[in-house]
Amino acid sequence: MIYFDYAATCPLDDEAAIAYVKTATEYYGNSKSLHDVGSAANELLENCRKELAKLLHVEDNGIYFTSGGSESNYLAIMSLLSAKQKEGKHIITGLAEHSSVKGTFEKLESSGYEVTYLPFNQDGLIDLDNLRSHVKSDTVLISIQTVNPEIGSIQPIKEIGEICREEEILFHSDFVQGFGKVNLESPLEYLDSFSLSGHKIFGPKGIGAVYISPDIPWQPYYKNASHEKGLRPGTLNVPAIAAMTVAAQKCYTRLNQDAEHYRRLRKTFIKELQPISSKIILYDLPELLQLPSTLGMRIKGLEGQWVMLECNRVGYALSTGSACQSGMDTPSKTMKAMGVADKDAKEFIRISLGRDTSQEDVKGLAHALKNMVTM
Numbered sequence: 001m002i003y004f005d006y007a008a009t010c011p012l013d014d015e016a017a018i019a020y021v022k023t024a025t026e027y028y029g030n031s032k033s034l035h036d037v038g039s040a041a042n043e044l045l046e047n048c049r050k051e052l053a054k055l056l057h058v059e060d061n062g063i064y065f066t067s068g069g070s071e072s073n074y075l076a077i078m079s080l081l082s083a084k085q086k087e088g089k090h091i092i093t094g095l096a097e098h099s100s101v102k103g104t105f106e107k108l109e110s111s112g113y114e115v116t117y118l119p120f121n122q123d124g125l126i127d128l129d130n131l132r133s134h135v136k137s138d139t140v141l142i143s144i145q146t147v148n149p150e151i152g153s154i155q156p157i158k159e160i161g162e163i164c165r166e167e168e169i170l171f172h173s174d175f176v177q178g179f180g181k182v183n184l185e186s187p188l189e190y191l192d193s194f195s196l197s198g199h200k201i202f203g204p205k206g207i208g209a210v211y212i213s214p215d216i217p218w219q220p221y222y223k224n225a226s227h228e229k230g231l232r233p234g235t236l237n238v239p240a241i242a243a244m245t246v247a248a249q250k251c252y253t254r255l256n257q258d259a260e261h262y263r264r265l266r267k268t269f270i271k272e273l274q275p276i277s278s279k280i281i282l283y284d285l286p287e288l289l290q291l292p293s294t295l296g297m298r299i300k301g302l303e304g305q306w307v308m309l310e311c312n313r314v315g316y317a318l319s320t321g322s323a324c325q326s327g328m329d330t331p332s333k334t335m336k337a338m339g340v341a342d343k344d345a346k347e348f349i350r351i352s353l354g355r356d357t358s359q360e361d362v363k364g365l366a367h368a369l370k371n372m373v374t375m
């Protein structure tokens with residue numbers, strides 16, 4: 001089986017796996033224990049925090065480890081709302097946010113918040129004028145993903161951040177699909193919080209982190225939470241944190257080289273699909289707006305679910321969109337946010353590339369798709 005679903009999850013990197021085993025066997029203490037075994041684990045933990053902060057160009061006292069991107073999103077949103085800069089109950093977010101963000105806002109709606117869900121423009125981007133037109137005097141929070149998980153569009157984080165600063169609105173971004181993949185040193189400066197996850201960058205599953213600016217005086221969501229300065233309870237998974245940190249160091253070291261690899265693969269794939277270009281719709285943006293490893297497309301008249309199963313039959317693993325939606329037979333959230341009709345949105349498939357994806361692999365997949373069109 002050739003894997004084209006790296007945006008859903010990645011295999012564990014070999015060096016990250018070694019770090020995991022070494023930490024789990026040699027630094028197994030509870031990082032909160034006061035004896036030397038605990039202190040050794042804690043020292044390693046704090047080194048990881050510092051290293052991640054360095055990679056992200058943020059202060060290490062704003063980094064909190066969590067169980068993954070979903071929990072990070074939840075905790076970030078609840079923490080920011082506990083430290084609102086002004087009175088108000090209005091929130092702005094996007095229509096294509098991950099279920100962990102959407103679910104949090106739906107819950108907040110039932111407790112009296114008003115949430116505006118912004119659509120995308122035809123390129124899969126948040127329209128800044130539209131966003132600005134929805135800002136009200138009682139808007140307290142904006143939450144927009146950095147990179148869309150289905151088509152890889154990179155949102156205008158800096159520009160949204162500027163609006164937030166002008167209007168004294170707190171700004172969270174789900175950075176899960178951008179972490180380790182895009183260099184966002186300067187846009188990240190505009191965020192009050194952002195979330196990341198280990199398993200999208202060849203780290204372990206079930207581990208992640210959230211950055212909350214040390215300037216935000218958040219109140220704990222959980223009562224008496226004993227870890228991570230009261231942000232969350234639960235013994236920290238130091239082995240997974242060490243492995244995620246190793247995976248992240250590797251991603252940032254190879255960022256440009258990997259991006260170039262993905263761009264070449266993408267180019268080949270699109271070129272190979274040329275003979276059926278009239279039958280397909282590709283979501284492909286200019287370089288600065290596009291995560292090169294994620295490619296969304298539709299084959300006119302063919303349901304994505306059918307294409308995915310047919311690809312699986314001939315040895316290719318791809319998806320019909322974000323993993324949290326697969327199996328739900330709902331049209332792609334991103335397509336819906338872009339105004340694509342339900343029937344057409346169901347044609348959506350996502351191809352996501354990894355370090356081991358080869359030119360032969362993408363040519364093979366393109367060949368399989370061409371066969372389906374001419375079947």
Ligand SMILES: Cc1ncc(COP(=O)(O)O)c(C=O)c1O
Pocket residue numbers: 007008067068069070071098100145148149174176177196197198199206207208322323324
């Ligand atoms: C954009 C985005 N946010 C959040 C998540 C959730 O991350 P995790 O699986 O670590 O909870 C995902 C994973 O699918 C994602 O793609």
